[in-house]
Amino acid sequence: MSAVSVLSRLQSAIERESKGHSTSRAEGLALLAAADLDSLFRAAASVRDRSKGRTVSYSKKVFIPLTHLCRDYCGYCTFWSDPSPGFQPYMTPEDVLASAEAGRRAGCKEALFSLGDQPERAFPEASEFLRKLGFESTLEYLAAMSELVLKQTGLLPHSNPGVMSFQDLRCLRNSNVSLGLMLESVSPRLLRTGGPHWKAPDKVPSLRLQTIEDAGRLHIAFTTGILIGIGETLEERLDSLLAIHALHEKYGHIQEVIIQPFRAKPDTRMAHAAEPSIENLQRTLAVARLIFDEGMNIQSPPNLASDDYSRLLEAGINDWGGISPLTRDFINPEAAWPQIATLATKTAAAGFVLRERLAVYPEFSARPGFVAANVRPYLDNAAAEDGFARQ
Numbered sequence: 340m341s342a343v344s345v346l347s348r349l350q351s352a353i354e355r356e357s358k359g360h361s362t363s364r365a366e367g368l369a370l371l372a373a374a375d376l377d378s379l380f381r382a383a384a385s386v387r388d389r390s391k392g393r394t395v396s397y398s399k400k401v402f403i404p405l406t407h408l409c410r411d412y413c414g415y416c417t418f419w420s421d422p423s424p425g426f427q428p429y430m431t432p433e434d435v436l437a438s439a440e441a442g443r444r445a446g447c448k449e450a451l452f453s454l455g456d457q458p459e460r461a462f463p464e465a466s467e468f469l470r471k472l473g474f475e476s477t478l479e480y481l482a483a484m485s486e487l488v489l490k491q492t493g494l495l496p497h498s499n500p501g502v503m504s505f506q507d508l509r510c511l512r513n514s515n516v517s518l519g520l521m522l523e524s525v526s527p528r529l530l531r532t533g534g535p536h537w538k539a540p541d542k543v544p545s546l547r548l549q550t551i552e553d554a555g556r557l558h559i560a561f562t563t564g565i566l567i568g569i570g571e572t573l574e575e576r577l578d579s580l581l582a583i584h585a586l587h588e589k590y591g592h593i594q595e596v597i598i599q600p601f602r603a604k605p606d607t608r609m610a611h612a613a614e615p616s617i618e619n620l621q622r623t624l625a626v627a628r629l630i631f632d633e634g635m636n637i638q639s640p641p642n643l644a645s646d647d648y649s650r651l652l653e654a655g656i657n658d659w660g661g662i663s664p665l666t667r668d669f670i671n672p673e674a675a676w677p678q679i680a681t682l683a684t685k686t687a688a689a690g691f692v693l694r695e696r697l698a699v700y701p702e703f704s705a706r707p708g709f710v711a712a713n714v715r716p717y718l719d720n721a722a723a724e725d726g727f728a729r730q
């Protein structure tokens with residue numbers, strides 16, 4: 340087939356999708372591989388504007404890293420720490436409450452709990468700490484801490500603790516306004532020896548997909564997404580997006596899809612791996628927008644795109660994610676969040692209005708059955724009439 344014929348077919352696919360037609364796997368792959376960027380961006384922006392308008396949201400959060408212990412050793416991660424002399428395995432309840440209260444005073448509405456996967460299964464120090472406080476597992480302790488923060492500060496917890504069982508999800512639902520787990524990739528190939536997910540048993544794709552599906556069965560507003568540039572092929576990248584799309588089509592519970600670019604970090608196995616370009620990130624964002632259509636919230640963190648982050652708006656995103664005026668990004672400590680005033684200025688310069696949302700998106704906060712009864716009063720207190728954050 341000639342180059343002209345290929346380009347003609349790509350242009351036809353872009354035009355169909357911008358008018359609301361679903362994207363097939365073949366079309367998605369072609370768009371990821373070779374579509375004209377300007378045409379692709381126009382189509383994605385058109386789809387975004389139909390339902391999201393010119394509003395771009397963010398959540399003002401305090402970051403609470405409950406524990407840095409993790410039984411997974413991903414090739415790109417600096418979040419985890421192994422036990423050492425004098426090492427405190429977890430934040431204590433006093434630590435947690437102090438961080439949350441500082442966030443409340445700074446105007447935060449969200450308490451983001453991040454932590455390593457199931458450290459008690461790898462480290463006796465973790466099991467001993469939990470036992471002394473009367474808990475059997477990290478996720479049981481997380482549920483207690485998120486309830487403590489909710490009741491004592493009114494901040495809305497959103498937890499991102501890794502793989503969760505059906506029972507764990509059901510328990511956490513009672514104190515969290517939403518939950519999250521990055522799928523990252525559906526590729527089992529990345530688990531091979533020396534790969535990015537080698538020595539990371541909780542990165543088995545089927546386990547993560549099961550967690551996302553169980554959240555759907557429980558009517559939990561859920562955040563997920565993919566990590567690009569870790570060695571996946573374009574086919575694997577697309578299949579990861581399609582897997583999320585299939586679960587959302589079945590349960591309607593995915594509130595947000597994050598497209599996060601890999602960033603090389605010193606002292607990791609992937610310290611010298613190539614990072615995806617901003618054009619690569621933009622292309623993936625635009626294709627994600629066309630796959631999920633206008634109703635989905637598509638996010639990419641601005642601190643991982645350096646000073647070029649306003650360019651991501653061209654590709655159809657409508658959310659910047661959580662931004663903290665108080666705590667650093669413990670997952671990417673080398674990448675500072677932009678000041679919220681600067682974020683608003685750059686967003687406005689691109690023709691959009693920045694609005695603060697809560698840890699649950701407006702379209703989910705109003706849906707029956709998606710917010711637990713004991714979380715609802717705190718949500719109503721923080722929400723404006725349209726479901727965004729009360730100012």
